[in-house]
Each structure stands twice: as structure tokens, then as C-alpha cells.
Amino acid sequence: MAESKNASVVRKHRGHEQIRKYFAQRINAFYQKTFNAWLKRPRPCLFATAVVSPKGKIVKRYRHEDVKTPLECLAQLYDKNLLQMNPGVTLLALQAQARSQTDLAATQAMQRARGSLFDSFDKAKQRA
Numbered sequence: 001m002a003e004s005k006n007a008s009v010v011r012k013h014r015g016h017e018q019i020r021k022y023f024a025q026r027i028n029a030f031y032q033k034t035f036n037a038w039l040k041r042p043r044p045c046l047f048a049t050a051v052v053s054p055k056g057k058i059v060k061r062y063r064h065e066d067v068k069t070p071l072e073c074l075a076q077l078y079d080k081n082l083l084q085m086n087p088g089v090t091l092l093a094l095q096a097q098a099r100s101q102t103d104l105a106a107t108q109a110m111q112r113a114r115g116s117l118f119d120s121f122d123k124a125k126q127r128a
Contacts, residue, residue: 009039023121030117038110042069042098071098 013035019027044067048060071094077083078091085091101109 026117026120030113034110034113038106041103041106042071043103044069045073047073069098071095 014027046062047066047068048062049066050058051061053059074083075091075095078085
């Protein structure tokens with residue numbers, strides 16, 4: 001993912017308010033450990049199919065049967081030998097990681113972690 005995309009996703013999730021220096025390390029740890037893992041979960045996406053129109057132009061169509069996760073698309077490319085994995089990365093390991101938790105369970109875990117993080121900030125403000 002591009003850095004600008006990650007920054008905009010974090011801003012959308014967290015908002016544009018300033019982070020106090022005292023809380024920055026815990027917030028950064030949350031985003032590195034919990035939020036990034038949730039963000040990288042494979043979600044269904046629409047992939048285009050190129051169709052030649054009667055005028056000879058190539059038009060992209062998004063059909064219902066083209067809905068798949070990026071991991072499913074990656075597996076199709078890998079099966080056709082159109083893709084090489086990085087050393088130490090296997091398709092089976094990626095598929096096992098994707099099956100380890102449902103989207104709903106991952107989202108709930110991320111929201112619980114975020115809630116406990118921000119609850120700890122409220123407790124710190126009350127003590128001050």
C-alpha cells in the first residue's frame with residue numbers, strides 16, 4: 001500500500017486532531033500491531049473484465065462474478081505462473097493467515113483494542 005493511502009486511512013479512522021507526545025508511543029504501537037493487521041485483511045473487491053465494444057474500443061466491465069478478494073486474484077495469477085512470491089512467502093501461508101479470523105471478528109478485536117487504548121487515555125487525564 002502506498003504511504004499516502006495509509007495516512008488517509010489513519011486520518012479517516014482517527015481524525016485530524018493533534019496527538020499529545022505523552023500518548024504518541026502507545027498510539028503508534030496500536031496502529032503498527034493491531035490496525036495495520038486489520039487494514040491488510042483481504043476484503044472483496046471488484047476486478048474489471050476488458051470487453052471490446054462494437055466500435056472497437058476496450059471497455060472495462062465490472063460483473064458480479066468478478067468479485068473476489070485480492071488473495072483469490074493473487075492465487076489465480078500464481079496458478080498461471082504469472083507471479084513470483086518473495087522469498088519466505090508462500091501462498092499457503094497467506095491463505096492460512098486469511099482464514100485465521102473472520103472479517104467481523106477481526107473488526108471487533110480492533111475496535112476493542114482501540115477502545116481500551118482510548119480508555120487508558122481517559123484514565124490518565126483523570127489522574128492529572
